[in-house]
Every structure is written in structure tokens, then in C-alpha cells.
Amino acid sequence: MLAFVPGKTYRRLDIHANVGGQQQGGISTPSGHPLILLFTGDQGSLYGYSDGFQADGTFWYTGEGQVGDMAMVRGNRAIENHRESGKSLHLFEYVARGTVQYVGQASYISHHEEVAPDRNGEPRRVIVFELSVDTHEAGVPDLPTGGAPVGMPQLWRQPIEELRTAAFTQESTDVRPTERKANTYFRSELIKVYVLRRSAGRCEGCGDPAPFPTPKGTPYLEPHHLRRRADNGPDHPLWVIALCPNCHARVHYGADGHDYNVHLADRVAAIENSDLCTAPL
Numbered sequence: 001m002l003a004f005v006p007g008k009t010y011r012r013l014d015i016h017a018n019v020g021g022q023q024q025g026g027i028s029t030p031s032g033h034p035l036i037l038l039f040t041g042d043q044g045s046l047y048g049y050s051d052g053f054q055a056d057g058t059f060w061y062t063g064e065g066q067v068g069d070m071a072m073v074r075g076n077r078a079i080e081n082h083r084e085s086g087k088s089l090h091l092f093e094y095v096a097r098g099t100v101q102y103v104g105q106a107s108y109i110s111h112h113e114e115v116a117p118d119r120n121g122e123p124r125r126v127i128v129f130e131l132s133v134d135t136h137e138a139g140v141p142d143l144p145t146g147g148a149p150v151g152m153p154q155l156w157r158q159p160i161e162e163l164r165t166a167a168f169t170q171e172s173t174d175v176r177p178t179e180r181k182a183n184t185y186f187r188s189e190l191i192k193v194y195v196l197r198r199s200a201g202r203c204e205g206c207g208d209p210a211p212f213p214t215p216k217g218t219p220y221l222e223p224h225h226l227r228r229r230a231d232n233g234p235d236h237p238l239w240v241i242a243l244c245p246n247c248h249a250r251v252h253y254g255a256d257g258h259d260y261n262v263h264l265a266d267r268v269a270a271i272e273n274s275d276l277c278t279a280p281l
Contacts, residue, residue, distance in 0.1 A: 004102045027075030034227040041094030063127035066119040070127045083236040086227035106131040155193040167194040167237045195240045205247035222248045226265045
């Protein structure tokens with residue numbers, strides 16, 4: 001699969017030749033890969049679209065549907081539920097006919113409705129997604145490995161049952177725009193701490209104890225995202241696992257890395273369906 005680089009241009013046909021997905025329209029959902037492709041450009045203004053970065057750093061992306069009110073179905077539903085389905089969002093912008101520039105990996109924060117003309121000039125309700133987009137060259141940053149996140153020690157003291165409930169709870173849409181981006185980063189830390197505590201100090205892959213304690217006194221394990229080959233996939237407890245360095249390296253560099261990753265996904269599902277997920281650290 002292509003490794004998308006922010007700022008780099010691609011022929012859209014080449015992208016689809018590599019990963020599949022619908023070759024027309026703004027939202028493409030390849031069936032064989034855990035990703036969703038979002039395309040934006042000036043041509044969207046013909047259908048009432050006005051995409052772009054906002055003052056708070058979020059990117060507003062208009063959903064699909066050219067005539068009549070938009071509905072939360074198909075591609076629109078895929079964006080809203082991308083974390084639960086374990087799929088990452090990738091945003092591209094047209095720079096020429098058939099050529100797009102990769103903006104970065106995105107995460108759904110919220111959405112709202114606006115009134116805008118459809119293709120026939122008739123007013124209708126449109127869905128506008130509010131996304132957090134990472135435009136750094138290396139993509140979305142890896143979650144820090146091991147230890148307690150700086151400035152969030154309360155997550156390590158919170159009862160594990162409450163932490164699990166928070167980790168599985170959808171982000172609130174009833175927040176001010178300036179809070180949404182901060183909430184996204186907080187959620188990343190929340191998921192990380194929950195998964196590390198869920199492990200109860202043992203690798204969720206091989207079951208061995210963490211190899212050593214961190215300076216904070218917590219067992220050293222590394223959060224791994226199961227739906228992307230780099231540790232920066234969608235934030236949801238079912239798609240993140242706590243691994244020892246050996247198991248983590250096996251996923252990324254082992255000859256059976258892909259199959260082992262599938263096995264780990266089954267392990268997480270089994271853990272979350274058992275009493276182990278509420279074991280205290």
C-alpha cells in the first residue's frame with residue numbers, strides 16, 4: 001500500500017490502482033484496506049461545499065450528496081464511525097485535474113449542519129464534518145511508549161472501570177470549537193493509559209510481565225494500533241493493544257507480522273469480552 005506523505009502530490013488514478021475504492025466523488029471507501037480517502041477541491045463549491053481549515057485548527061469537510069438534504073449514510077456514516085470500524089481517514093486536495101496533494105491523516109471530532117444550495121441551486125441541509133488533521137511530514141505522531149503521560153497523572157489514579165467507560169464513550173459534540181482539538185489529543189492519551197492499565201502489567205500478546213518498570217514506577221509496555229502499520233491509527237480501545245518490545249517488533253518486522261497482527265486483534269476482542277479488562281494495574 002502507498003505510504004502517503006503530507007505535501008506530496010499523487011495521481012488519483014494511481015491511488016485507486018493501489019488501494020481500490022470509488023474513483024469518483026469526495027469520499028472513497030476501499031473495501032480491502034482499513035482506510036477512507038477524502039478528496040476536496042474548489043469544484044465542490046458547485047455543489048454548496050466550502051471546505052478548509054478554521055481558526056481553531058480544525059478542518060471542515062462537507063459530506064457527500066449533491067441533490068437534496070444530506071443524510072448520515074454511506075460515506076458520511078463511514079467518516080463518523082471510522083474509529084469504531086478501525087479505519088483511518090486520509091485527506092487529499094486537488095491541485096490540478098486528476099492530481100491531488102496529500103494534506104494529512106485526519107480524525108473525526110464532530111459534525112454540524114448548514115444550509116447551502118444543491119446542484120440544482122435549491123437550498124438544502126448539508127453535513128459538515130469537523131476534523132483534526134495532522135500535516136506533519138511524518139504523519140500523525142506515534143503515541144508515547146510506556147510510562148504515564150506528562151500532565152495527566154489523574155488517568156493513572158482513576159478507577160479502571162471509570163477509565164474503561166470513558167475510553168468507550170464517543171467524544172461529545174457539545175463543545176466549543178476551540179476545545180475540540182484539545183479533546184482529540186486528550187482522548188489519545190486516555191486510550192493509551194486505559195490500554196496500559198488494562199494489561200495489568202503483562203504483554204497482551206505473549207502474556208509475559210513487562211520487561212522493566214519506568215521511572216514513574218509503571219510497567220513498560222508499548223501501545224500498538226492494530227489497524228495501521230505505524231502506531232498512529234484510529235483511537236478506540238478495540239484497536240489498541242499493550243505489547244512488550246519483542247511482540248511489538250514482531251508485528252512490524254517479523255516474517256509473520258501481518259498474521260500476528262490479526263491474532264492480536266482477536267486477543268483484544270477476547271480481553272474486552274472477559275473480566276480481564278477490569279483488572280487493576
